[in-house]
Amino acid sequence: MTKLQIEYIRLTLALLVFVFIITLLFLHINQVNLNWFTTLSSVMTLPALGLSIAIPIWMIVDLFRKKVADKSIFNLTFFISVISILLLLFAIYILK
Structure with a gap:
């Protein structure tokens, strides 16, 4: 596996975590109850945190x-990861 493929895998994982957190926060703030997503989010919360x-x-x-391999992909992945962590902190401290 090349360095560039590893960068893309890392970017994909960061994007998946980011989309999961955004969706979870959107549904929580708008008070939407989807049973299948609630079950999925209870299973996927610990892997997303990890x-x-x-x-x-x-x-x-x-x-x-x-x-x-590529600094631009590296910077984008780091930016998305930091935003995800900040959103998690927002969800933990502000929304409780």
Whole structure:
């Protein structure tokens, strides 16, 4: 697997976590009750939390090892990961 493929996999995982968090917050704020999504979100919350923390750590390790193939994809992935973490903190502290 090339470095560029790893960058795209990391970007895809970050986007999936971001979309999951945005959808969860949207449904919570608008008080929409979808039983299937509630069940799915209860199952997917811990993996989403793990990925939102693991992706930036993985990126920093690769940055120190100089295994970054494309800086623009790296920066986009890092930006999406930081926004996801901030949205999680917003959901935890403000919405409770």
